[in-house]
Structure formats: C-alpha cells, structure tokens
C-alpha cells in the first residue's frame with residue numbers, strides 16, 4: 001500500500017475555509033495565532049475580530065471533536081448544531097432573530113466563497129465555529145463521508161482534511177506517516193530477530209546434539 005500523501009498547506013485556490021479550519025485547530029495558541037492565520041488564509045477582516053481566549057478555545061475544542069467523528073450521521077448532526085449556533089449577543093444572525101443563512105463573499109485574492117453570513121459584532125470564536133462547521137458540512141456533502149480525521153501517529157494530535165481519492169488518510173502529514181511506518185518496521189524486525197535468536201539457540205551445539 002502506498003503511503004498517504006496529505007496536502008495541508010494554505011490553499012487559496014480553494015477558499016472553502018477547510019485549510020484555515022485545520023490550521024487553527026492545530027495551532028498551539030489559537031488566540032495568539034488567530035489574526036495571522038486568518039490573514040494567511042485570505043481574510044484579514046476576520047482576523048481583526050475580537051478574540052476571547054477561553055471562547056475561542058471552546059470553539060476549537062468543539063470543532064476538534066467533529067474531526068474525531070467517523071460516523072456520517074453523527075457528524076451531520078453535530079455540524080447542523082454548530083452551523084445554527086451563535087454565541088455573540090449582538091449578532092443579528094443565527095439567533096432568535098433569524099437563521100444564519102449563507103452569502104457569497106469575495107476574498108482578498110479575488111475569488112468568491114459561499115459561506116455563512118457573519119454579523120459585524122461576532123467574535124473570533126463565533127466566526128470560527130460557523131465558518132468551519134459550514135466548510136466541513138460542504139466537504140461531507142461533496143465527499144459523501146467524514147473525509148477528515150485526527151492523526152494516527154503516536155505522539156501527534158493534529159487534525160487533517162482527507163483530500164485523497166484512494167485509501168482513507170490516517171496521518172496529518174508525510175513525516176507522521178513515515179515516522180509511524182519506520183517504528184512499525186523496527187518493531188517487526190526486532191520481533192523477527194528475537195525469533196531468529198531463539199531458533200538459533202535451540203539449534204546450537206550447547207543445546208546438545210539430537211543424537
């Protein structure tokens with residue numbers, strides 16, 4: 001089987017927000033990195049939203065929980081809830097005043113993106129939750145499955161979007177896939193060497209001639 005070939009770089013050709021979703025979910029300090037990542041992914045205006053560390057950490061945890069879901073129906077339920085939510089008191093959308101709705105937005109690179117309508121007063125946490133949930137929902141609809149995951153490498157907790165067309169992706173990156181494959185190979189060859197040593201000992205002269 002060929003190793004997975006993840007592509008997690010910022011991808012402004014496909015402004016669906018998936019790469020921004022992944023980058024912030026994997027950030028060591030989401031509140032600190034919010035503005036820089038939003039801007040790097042083509043939306044400086046969203047980067048200027050008010051950031052409350054605890055709120056944003058909560059939103060990131062909610063989104064990370066979705067990345068761990070592998071059941072399509074459960075994922076759809078979780079994403080529908082997230083898309084309907086808004087935790088910003090001043091927001092005119094996603095509240096009792098009306099459904100959030102969607103709108104076309106032109107990004108800084110000139111490309112158009114369909115995404116949830118976002119009120120001017122909404123915080124970074126509300127924006128992240130809404131935009132990411134919408135992007136993942138579109139992705140589920142397009143791929144017909146939960147085409148995402150949490151890295152299977154032992155010491156990695158990164159999430160990823162599975163953009164492959166063949167075998168489901170298991171790792172966040174090529175280094176994680178390689179590291180895991182090398183470790184598994186080492187374990188297998190250690191076991192094989194141990195077996196060989198035991199056999200050699202059993203067959204050695206010290207064990208006594210069979211005659």
Ligand SMILES: [Zn+2]
Pocket residue numbers: 151152153156157158171172173176
């Ligand atoms: Zn990883």
